[in-house]
Amino acid sequence: MTEKTDILRTAAPEILQVSDLKLLEPKALKLSNGIELFCFNDTTQQALRFDMVFDAGSAYQQKALVASTSTRMMREGSQKYSVGAINAKIDYHGAYLDLQTTKDQCYLSLYCLDKSLASMLPIVDNILKEPLFKERNFKIFNQRQKQDFMVSSRKNKHLANRIFTARLYGEGTTYGKVASEKDFDLLETADLKAFHESYLKPSGTKMVISGPITDKMIQQIEKHFGESWPESGIAADFEHTNQFHPESIFQSKEHSLQSAIMMGRPVMLRSHPDYFGFLVLNTILGGYFGSRLMANIREDKGYTYGINSMVSPLRKATGFTIATEVGIAVTKQTLQEIKNELNRLREELVSEQELTLVKNYLTGTYLRSLDGVYNQADKFRVTLESRSGMNYFVESLKAINAISSMELNRLAQLYLNPDEMVTVVVGAEG
Amino acid sequence: MLSFAGLAIRMIKYNTFTLANGLRFVVHHDPTTPIVAMNILYDVGARDEQPDKTGFAHLFEHLMFGGSINISRYDEPLQVAGGENNAFTNSDYTNYYLTLPKQNIETAFWLESDRMLSLAFSPKSLEVQRQVVVEEFRQNYLNQPYGDVWLLLKPLAYKAHPYQWNTIGKDIAHIESATLDDVKEFYSRFYNPNNAIVAVAGDVTPDEVRALAEKWFAPIPAGPLRLRNLPTEPQQTEKRFLEVFRAVPAHAIYKVWHMCAKNDPDYETTDLISDLLGSGQSSPLFKELVLKKGLFAEISAFVTGDIDPGLLVVSGKVMDGVPFEKAEKALSEQLQLFLQKPPSANELRKVKNRVVSGQVFSDISVLHKAMNLAFYTHMGDTELINTMTKRYRKVTAAQIHSVVNQLMTETNCSTLHYRKEND
Numbered sequence: 001m002t003e004k005t006d007i008l009r010t011a012a013p014e015i016l017q018v019s020d021l022k023l024l025e026p027k028a029l030k031l032s033n034g035i036e037l038f039c040f041n042d043t044t045q046q047a048l049r050f051d052m053v054f055d056a057g058s059a060y061q062q063k064a065l066v067a068s069t070s071t072r073m074m075r076e077g078s079q080k081y082s083v084g085a086i087n088a089k090i091d092y093h094g095a096y097l098d099l100q101t102t103k104d105q106c107y108l109s110l111y112c113l114d115k116s117l118a119s120m121l122p123i124v125d126n127i128l129k130e131p132l133f134k135e136r137n138f139k140i141f142n143q144r145q146k147q148d149f150m151v152s153s154r155k156n157k158h159l160a161n162r163i164f165t166a167r168l169y170g171e172g173t174t175y176g177k178v179a180s181e182k183d184f185d186l187l188e189t190a191d192l193k194a195f196h197e198s199y200l201k202p203s204g205t206k207m208v209i210s211g212p213i214t215d216k217m218i219q220q221i222e223k224h225f226g227e228s229w230p231e232s233g234i235a236a237d238f239e240h241t242n243q244f245h246p247e248s249i250f251q252s253k254e255h256s257l258q259s260a261i262m263m264g265r266p267v268m269l270r271s272h273p274d275y276f277g278f279l280v281l282n283t284i285l286g287g288y289f290g291s292r293l294m295a296n297i298r299e300d301k302g303y304t305y306g307i308n309s310m311v312s313p314l315r316k317a318t319g320f321t322i323a324t325e326v327g328i329a330v331t332k333q334t335l336q337e338i339k340n341e342l343n344r345l346r347e348e349l350v351s352e353q354e355l356t357l358v359k360n361y362l363t364g365t366y367l368r369s370l371d372g373v374y375n376q377a378d379k380f381r382v383t384l385e386s387r388s389g390m391n392y393f394v395e396s397l398k399a400i401n402a403i404s405s406m407e408l409n410r411l412a413q414l415y416l417n418p419d420e421m422v423t424v425v426v427g428a429e430g
Numbered sequence: 431m432l433s434f435a436g437l438a439i440r441m442i443k444y445n446t447f448t449l450a451n452g453l454r455f456v457v458h459h460d461p462t463t464p465i466v467a468m469n470i471l472y473d474v475g476a477r478d479e480q481p482d483k484t485g486f487a488h489l490f491e492h493l494m495f496g497g498s499i500n501i502s503r504y505d506e507p508l509q510v511a512g513g514e515n516n517a518f519t520n521s522d523y524t525n526y527y528l529t530l531p532k533q534n535i536e537t538a539f540w541l542e543s544d545r546m547l548s549l550a551f552s553p554k555s556l557e558v559q560r561q562v563v564v565e566e567f568r569q570n571y572l573n574q575p576y577g578d579v580w581l582l583l584k585p586l587a588y589k590a591h592p593y594q595w596n597t598i599g600k601d602i603a604h605i606e607s608a609t610l611d612d613v614k615e616f617y618s619r620f621y622n623p624n625n626a627i628v629a630v631a632g633d634v635t636p637d638e639v640r641a642l643a644e645k646w647f648a649p650i651p652a653g654p655l656r657l658r659n660l661p662t663e664p665q666q667t668e669k670r671f672l673e674v675f676r677a678v679p680a681h682a683i684y685k686v687w688h689m690c691a692k693n694d695p696d697y698e699t700t701d702l703i704s705d706l707l708g709s710g711q712s713s714p715l716f717k718e719l720v721l722k723k724g725l726f727a728e729i730s731a732f733v734t735g736d737i738d739p740g741l742l743v744v745s746g747k748v749m750d751g752v753p754f755e756k757a758e759k760a761l762s763e764q765l766q767l768f769l770q771k772p773p774s775a776n777e778l779r780k781v782k783n784r785v786v787s788g789q790v791f792s793d794i795s796v797l798h799k800a801m802n803l804a805f806y807t808h809m810g811d812t813e814l815i816n817t818m819t820k821r822y823r824k825v826t827a828a829q830i831h832s833v834v835n836q837l838m839t840e841t842n843c844s845t846l847h848y849r850k851e852n853d
Contacts, residue, residue: 007645007646007649009499009500009501009540009543009544009547010500010501012501012507012510012537012540013534013536013537013539013540014536015510015511015534015537016531016533016534018464018512018531018533018534044462045794046439046440046790047787047790047791047794083721084712084717084721087710087711087712087716087717088712088780090711090712091710091711091712091713091780091784092712092776092779092780092783093783093787094783094784094785094786094787094788095787111791112787113437113786113787113790115437116787137721139724140720140721140724143724143727143749143750144720144727144728144749146750147679147680147727147747147749147750148727150679150680150750151575151576151678151679151680151747153679154574154575154677154678154679155573155574155575156573255677256573257568257572257573258565258568258569258573288509288514289505289509289514289515290505290506290509298558298562299558299562300558301558301561302557302558302559302560302561302562302565303561303565304562304565305562305563305565305566305569305570325565325569325573326565327564327565327568356510357506357509357510358509360509360510360511360512361509361510361512361513361514363512363531364509364511364512364513364514364529364530364531365512365514367464367465367512367531368465368514368529371463371464371465371796372462372463372794372795374794
């Protein structure tokens with residue numbers, strides 16, 4: 001085809017800046033009981049994704065484990081369907097039903113082929129409205145989740161995470177509560193029923209459907225989750241105030257080959273003007289493969305298989321976390337290198353070259369994570385509270401691309417002082 | 431009930447071409463996405479390693495990010511172009527993949543062709559990546575409850591074939607003692623255009639890809655022809671058993687049976703056997719032993735999916751407090767029951783439906799499409815991407831019954847009892 005010529009391999013091909021993010025807002029409908037239903041339609045697809053979002057996260061529970069257990073146990077048997085029948089029908093249709101709980105919310109997500117939706121909705125309907133929480137099924141379910149917890153507890157990473165979460169938000173605060181092994185023994189079906197009744201109900205609930213949507217599907221959704229599901233009044237919101245103070249915690253664990261390290265602090269809410277700048281700062285520090293922490297601690301020193309930092313926004317607090325697992329002999333050196341990298345961001349301006357790289361990388365990440373209706377529906381959920389719609393992502397990408405090195409330095413000085421963080425090490429100090 | 435037997439999954443259209451140096455390309459044009467995916471499969475895996483230099487294919491995957499002959503860092507320019515990448519190594523092949531905004535597709539050709547041309551072979555990169563892989567070994571296999579299960583199972587099941595070691599290697603010392611000469615030798619043997627397949631999927635036409643391929647990949651010289659001559663695993667003739675005690679919260683049981691190769695006519699039947707037996711919460715293993723009897727906390731069955739003859743696996747964690755022998759007896763009974771009669775029409779339809787829906791879900795992502803196209807091309811027939819589900823649909827209950835009874839015999843089985851200490 002083309003004539004072969006000697007090409008200059010040392011020079012990179014020209015990079016085209018991709019700045020425009022084209023996103024359509026979903027069609028917004030309202031069911032007759034007030035539930036909002038958002039539709040991301042793509043008739044070229046064959047799969048459907050149907051999400052329900054409830055204000056029913058663990059922050060609402062009065063007792064540990066209640067929110068996640070009552071959510072996940074809905075599929076262990078309902079008035080019309082036994083656990084066996086539920087599993088058989090979901091598997092028969094090659095469908096997946098995910099039940100997840102965060103601190104703020106609980107999500108029910110159904111993935112199925114478009115022609116299976118009509119068979120799946122009656123099941124989702126019944127497990128949501130009339131789950132049984134049978135004593136026998138509960139006992140087995142709870143034993144299984146306890147055993148899972150015990151397996152996790154053998155991992156330094158999980159132990160560190162529990163200690164860290166409690167210290168990050170404050171022990172005893174709503175977000176700072178973490179489950180322990182004995183909490184499984186205190187759990188009762190009455191707790192699950194009460195939680196379900198108070199929080200898994202239509203008022204305040206949002207639904208998002210994505211894929212090849214038809215009018216008939218919307219009618220079916222209205223039939224199951226609109227007219228037959230009366231409004232119930234909104235449950236009281238939870239309160240949370242961070243109680244954070246910097247400290248260092250070391251927990252020794254025998255026979256460890258690696259130490260799990262977590263370090264961090266609470267930062268600004270998602271709605272704060274500093275938020276997007278901080279996302280960029282986090283990316284530079286530890287948010288991608290080429291980050292400073294990876295470059296230093298993995299790629300230069302070989303201390304770890306991986307190290308990263310992340311920003312975890314909740315409704316009433318945002319956590320900032322650095323996490324890694326390193327050989328025990330280099331635990332101290334790693335802690336020092338993390339501090340060095342934090343201080344470098346506080347003391348030196350990020351070069352234009354590095355900043356451009358990270359902006360381009362983040363732009364690519366936005367394109368990838370918003371590619372196709374299923375990803376868009378997934379991302380859309382985070383905009384529900386602020387009601388900003390998909391424009392939120394267009395605006396946030398603009399904000400990201402407008403950040404200057406000076407601004408990043410200001411943010412680093414404000415938020416990345418290692419002496420103002422909590423540090424948790426589980427393992428051995430070498 | 432509904433069956434997907436008549437469901438026409440949308441065909442994936444693609445073009446293929448081969449450069450003069452033997453490098454094969456597959457191109458799938460998908461105009462609906464702003465992202466383009468490139469997947470490069472090198473036909474080298476852990477099975478190609480010397481028994482005294484195991485873990486090398488995987489270590490090498492790390493070194494491929496340590497700079498190539500003309501480009502000092504792989505990741506940086508890709509990230510500047512808005513791209514992201516990763517790679518994995520298994521027993522059969524090594525797979526590198528990336529996605530980036532379609533505008534910057536040439537960056538992918540530039541980067542990937544340079545590391546196919548030659549690496550920088552920096553001593554520092556080798557030294558650091560050796561340590562990184564040792565930490566990976568510790569993190570995923572040693573410092574982890576049940577992490578060493580496959581380090582025990584593979585040598586129990588395989589006595590001749592290189593599947594007897596894991597991708598990470600059988601001994602950390604092999605990684606620690608890797609030299610730059612080893613690395614160079616490995617590269618010149620396996621990292622050649624005639625030993626690789628490139629798949630590109632996204633809003634890019636076959637002509638555009640061809641022009642870029644000619645420009646960037648065509649000048650790379652072909653390597654020596656390779657003939658793979660691996661030892662065949664002799665038929666197992668005695669039941670094998672291993673028992674270990676570890677600091678874990680609950681006992682676990684693993685049973686593996688030798689099965690056919692990926693291109694064998696019985697492969698789909700065997701894959702469906704594992705689905706029928708223990709995939710999903712409606713499978714008999716889960717239903718009876720977890721939900722009904724509460725003897726196991728979790729249990730599942732699956733196939734390893736290897737290209738050479740692989741394993742059918744049943745893996746279960748015993749519920750805390752349940753005596754080990756009781757759990758094992760119940761599992762044996764359940765397996766016996768499964769051998770007695772063919773699956774019902776309904777059960778068989780269920781597992782086939784799951785294959786179909788799985789394919790539909792997988793085809794959503796442009797990266798998955800590129801990965802699948804490269805893999806099926808490697809299997810010798812790119813069209814498998816469209817015909818694979820048909821092969822599953824054809825499997826009959828009688829075939830299932832016949833294959834499972836040949837396969838799940840005691841003398842074809844290796845059992846690992848992974849027991850908790852001080853119980």
